[in-house]
Amino acid sequence: MSRGRRAVAAACASLLALLLAGCWDRRELNELGISMAMGIDRAGDQYEVTVQVVQPGEVTQKDGQSGRAPVTVYKASGATLFEALRRMTNDSPRKIYSSHLRFAIFGEEAARQGIGDALDLLSRDNELRTDFYLLVAKGTTAENVLDILTPMEKIPANKVYRSIDMSERNGGFTAAVSLDEFISVYVSDGKEPTVGGVEVAGSDEAGRFRENVKTIRPAARILNAGLAVFREDKLVGWLNEAESRGYNIVVGNVKKAVDHVACPQGGNVALEWVDSTSKLRGSVRNGAPRLKVDVRVEENIGEVQCALDLNRSSDIRELERRAEQRVEELARQAVEAMQKTYGSDVFGFGEAIHRSDPRAWRSLKKDWEEAFKSARVDVKATVKIRRSGTIVDSMRKKKGE
Structure with missing residues (x-):
């Protein structure tokens, strides 16, 4: 049999096999x-x-x-x-x-x-x-x-x-x-x-x-x-809603969100999250777990209800500082709920220790639930405000309030 005929025969056999295999359980x-x-x-x-x-x-x-x-x-x-x-x-x-x-x-x-x-x-x-x-x-x-x-x-x-x-x-x-x-x-x-x-x-x-x-x-x-x-x-x-958002902040699930911070002179500024990342680190010192959360967030300004000068870097930095405090507060609420109320490590801090120090994890693993409840958890947030929208000054600043 020629090479061409063998190829055709093989193709036909394959097609037949597919047809036979594909129809036996058809509904x-x-x-x-x-x-x-x-x-x-x-x-x-x-x-x-x-x-x-x-x-x-x-x-x-x-x-x-x-x-x-x-x-x-x-x-x-x-x-x-x-x-x-x-x-x-x-x-x-x-x-x-x-x-x-x-x-x-x-x-x-x-x-x-x-x-x-x-x-x-x-x-x-x-x-x-x-x-x-x-x-x-x-x-x-x-x-x-x-x-x-x-x-x-x-x-x-x-x-x-x-x-x-x-x-x-x-x-x-x-x-x-x-x-x-x-x-x-x-x-x-x-x-x-x-x-x-x-x-x-x-x-x-x-x-x-x-x-x-x-x-x-x-x-x-x-x-x-x-x-x-x-x-x-x-x-x-x-x-609850705040603790759920805090959980998602810690594990890096929040990509887009809206929150607000208070202006120094009263009123609020609405901030839109446009990106965020989170890193969990775990270590053991003298038999005690030390846990760290490092969150980085990029935000845009969505609404201004006060007379902030958004051209002034010090005003922008003050907003970033307040936004960092807000992120850390939400993350800590979730961590405290897990440690004090449920004793359930839903964040994966145990996995972080396992990655960094497998030997220490083997000694902690059996009683991790209790160790987690008393573990020290440090949360650090870094916020960068990227854009202020299509206008710079708020309506209140334009009116001279």
């Missing part, structure tokens, strides 16, 4: 229920699993002409999560397909009992990708969150996903943590996991009806609720 789209979000709750020794499934005809319908909701939810219980998911076939006319999952959310009670078993299922199922977010429902069940219809986004799962993503990137008020990222921290030494939290504001019951999205002020909304703090696989508490 028709009209046989699948596309799940966008999964909720996990506990009831005694049973798992309760809720999935939010898209109703394709309603998503493409203009202005909800049919009157039906764009999504529906299915719920089932079982001794294991795997059983609960399979039992949904008793109710759903289609196989629940979860490859497009936006997030998996745990009810607060389920998260406090531990999510290790759920992590096993979520990472073992070959139908699931591992880049979806993990969340905790603050003060409520996962089912209640998935029942709420939302304005702006027809599919509520998309609203939650985008809100978490936007809040992390443009404010540092929460954290967008994927399954992969959570597991990576969970199995490591010297760092504990965190995930974003959401809560239902308003009436759970009213949020289940289409009327919730037909009014200027919905009766129920899904809001971001700061950060959920874990120790191993169990929820131990929550960080």
Whole structure:
């Protein structure tokens, strides 16, 4: 056989192999229920699993002409999560397909009992990708969150996903943590996991009806609720908005944000973060851990409510000094909350010690939780103001106030 014929034969064989391999598990789209979000709750020794499934005809319908909701939810219980998911076939006319999952959310009670078993299922199922977010429902069940219809986004799962993503990137008020990222921290030494939290504001019951999205002020909304703090696989508490931002400052997650500092003569100056970096360092002296955080921030001036002279370098430096104090204050709030309230090293200071002094870390590792609580943590911030916008003088300075 000539070389050309052999090449053609090889190509045909390869194509045939691809066709045979690619079709054996094919499923028709009209046989699948596309799940966008999964909720996990506990009831005694049973798992309760809720999935939010898209109703394709309603998503493409203009202005909800049919009157039906764009999504529906299915719920089932079982001794294991795997059983609960399979039992949904008793109710759903289609196989629940979860490859497009936006997030998996745990009810607060389920998260406090531990999510290790759920992590096993979520990472073992070959139908699931591992880049979806993990969340905790603050003060409520996962089912209640998935029942709420939302304005702006027809599919509520998309609203939650985008809100978490936007809040992390443009404010540092929460954290967008994927399954992969959570597991990576969970199995490591010297760092504990965190995930974003959401809560239902308003009436759970009213949020289940289409009327919730037909009014200027919905009766129920899904809001971001700061950060959920874990120790191993169990929820131990929550960080508020300021502490959540402080956490993100320490770990270097804040790229864009808005904050303010007080003017020396009264009023405020709004500052926009345009970039930031953070470095964590750990060392051990005489058996005691010493921890350092070095934060560098670049900011622009967004609004001036006083008669500062922005042409004067001393006034700019005073703003930078006050901004540095503000950054350090937020970071220390988060560190103190972890040390005094939760004893959970969510920052990765243990990892920093491990990198710098593996031998010292081996002696600290076993009792790191206690050592972390009493460790000295120094925070240093450096702020540089780059731009003042399209005008230099404030309106008050122009008026001579």
